[in-house]
Amino acid sequence: MTTHKPLVFSGVQPTGNLHLGNYLGAIRNFVRLQQSYSCLYCVVDMHAITVWQEPAELRNATREVASAFIAAGVDPKAHIIFNQSQVPSHAELAWIFNCVARIGWLNRMTQFKDKAGSNREKASVGLYAYPNLMAADILAYRATHVPIGEDQTQHLELARDIAQKFNTDFSVPDFFPQPEALLQPEGARIMSLKDGAKKMSKSDPSDLSRINLNDDADTIAKKIRKARTDPEPLPEATEGLKERPEARNLVGIYAALTDTRAEDVLREFGGAEFSRFKGQLTDLCVVKLGPIGAEMKRLTADPAHVDAILADGAARARAISAPILAEVYDVVGFIRARS
Ligand code: TRP
Secondary structure (H helix, E strand, C coil): CCCCCCEEEEEECCCCCCEHHHHHHHHHHHHHHCCCCEEEEEECHHHHCCCCCCHHHHHHHHHHHHHHHHHHCCCCCCCEEEEHHHCCHHHHHHHHHHCCCCHHHHHCCHHHHHHHCCCHHHCCHHHHHHHHHHHHHHHCCCCCEEEECHHHHHHHHHHHHHHHHHHHHCCCCCCCCCCEEEECCHHHCCECCCCCCCECCCCCCCHHHCCECCCCHHHHHHHHHHCCCCCCCCCCCHHHHCCCHHHHHHHHHHHHHHCCCHHHHHHHHCCCCHHHHHHHHHHHHHHHHHHHHHHHHHHHCCHHHHHHHHHHHHHHHHHHHHHHHHHHHHHHCCCCCCC
8 A cells, every 4th residue: 555645444344235325426426536545445344233133144244345445446455455453443432532522513413313213312421422432443553535425424523523622632733634525526426216305225115116236137137127117208408307307316326337427418308208318328327337236256165265355454454553652652641561
């Protein structure tokens, strides 16, 4: 990993079923960032257990996310891929941040309110403190750039607040940087194939609502064929997509996969029936996702190989974060062995 480039950190939770939305919204961007940044891509298994995970499934899902990174084109030698729990710095710094962040700050986190719902008393303490761990993930490396989806901007702001309060409380003005979001453009927001108003999600009970990265060609074809649409043909211009969320989503997927814009897609398909467009979209998905799915399958068939990549990544991540944690411990006033 070259160190003269700015540092990117991002995390993906291993909670099953990676889909097209994860690919276009996050993983593909991770691949592109490799050119301009030194990148740490973390499978955040410690975040995952803030809600119950079956241990065997957690292990598989961790390997699956790592495999997806690699299959999509992240280079685990030039950059770092690892699972969070293998680097103790995350938990160590998170504890300190538990003591820096204020309860009032966490009480404002909308994702906790959404996830805990009406059953707040029964939510884990970890789910509540989750944003502090996320801040630790980033700041344990002094990462400055953080690719995230819109739903994580509030958590990143909290990380900035924590960094600032730490720096101020301990009178170490430049100790932690203020990490910046690298937000995805609007078009990267992929919606459910069954409801254009809902995000494509791994937790949707209908598997027809999403294209999974490990779906085979027949399954992809079936899901696109059954995707919800309206009876009108495709419009000639993007204004015509306004009140048609399902049409807009399918056009958006086509545009994202071809690296063009909705305008360009409509220039080609404006006036076409959905049956024809869906056929083309199916072929495109199969061409773009097929090789990734096949490579993921090949990688996950050899768990020892994936585990070795994660262990290597973790060792290199630890080499970056351990000296930073040592400085943090000094700043806080913890005694540690002299070296
Ligand atoms: N909370 C993020 C999510 O659910 C995952 C995550 C954990 C993360 N730690 C991170 C993202 C650090 C960016 C940086 O999507």
